[in-house]
Amino acid sequence: MAAPDIPRNTQWHEAYPAPMSKVDALPRQELLRWLREGKQAGRDFVLVDVRRNDFEGGTIRGSLNLPCQSLYPTRPALYTLLKSGGVENVIWYCGSCGGRGPRAAAWFADYLVEKRDSTMKSMILEGGIKGWAAAGPEYTELMDEYDASVWAKS
Template structure:
């Protein structure tokens, strides 16, 4: 069963709000598609709630951009496999 993120936005918002989360970072492989859409949907929901404390942001360049940052960044990735990202 495939589930879309969009219908879960209100639930995620409530969970993050209860956890006092101030910033949610969205990403995908390059942050040019799914990550950008998710961040936009979530930002719209935050605005609809009138919440001025929580922010919805995008990881610029996505995971591919993170990997290009070098070893300092890839060392923080659990299960990072260099061959998978060097393609």
């Protein structure tokens, strides 16, 4: 599926349908607990970092980088991969989870509704990567390519 033409002065996401689903937020403390209990991203759940141009400063260990701008047309392939892997929880995040993360999570939740799949859950990481990085060393030690100087500017 080719990306639709986007008129000038239009936000990229306006080329796609507005998401209909409401998604839950997973508190970062809960994700930290999962990781400390030995649950592994990519096996027990999937973390998706939807940042594109601002993908710097590090990411939560085990995350996939799937920029939100490319998500909508790739939902069927992503769903097939996740379903075949037995994934039950997909956690999406962006900078602060105020725009792209919730949009991506809701688009994916809409697709789960289309597929009548009630076994997989799509949610956002409360506070996004900025909240994670600001929460202290117990969080940042679980980041790959962590760069404190990037977060000092935030």
